[in-house]
Amino acid sequence: MKTCSITPAHISKKWVTVDASGMPLGRLASEIARVLRGKNKPYFVPHLDCGDNVIVTNADKVSLSGGKWDKKLYYRHTGYIGGIREISARDLLARNPERLVEYAVKGMLPKTKLGRKVIKNMRVFAGPEHNMSAQAPVEMAPRTKKVEEK
Secondary structure, three states: OOOOOOOHHHOOOOEEEEEOOOOEHHHHHHHHHHHHHOOOOOOOOOOOOOOOEEEEEOHHHOEOOOOHHHHOEEEEEOOOOOOEEEEEHHHHHHHOHHHHHHHHHHHOOOOOHHHHHHHHHEEEOOOOOOOOHHHOOEEOOOOOOOOOOO
16 A cells, blocks of 8 residues: 655635634634644645635734733844834734734744745635635634633
């Protein structure tokens, strides 16, 4: 018996949409990373980009539990001495809500050439509207529950 190995010619990609409103950020990011990587498909190959393209809408309505809105900090460096900058999750959501989801998903992907390639298969939009309707995306059923608004 011969082992069948999947090649890039055998991979079929589709577009899926995810509504992020009320979803916990970490659970949402792990689901998106799983679909981007292709681990939800029966022919997953670790060294190929066999995942689907993901469109995330309502990124400004994502939720965090506990005091993470103020305690969770994102760091960047300007390149100059003493140039470390930090921003809280609350401020990042107010300034650029798409970036909050992008950082969470990027942290769950491999830190290799493949991870940098796979993250480009995701588009994040702050509101419910997106400009990717020409790709005919299908709605992805979330495996996690949405958090009730208080």
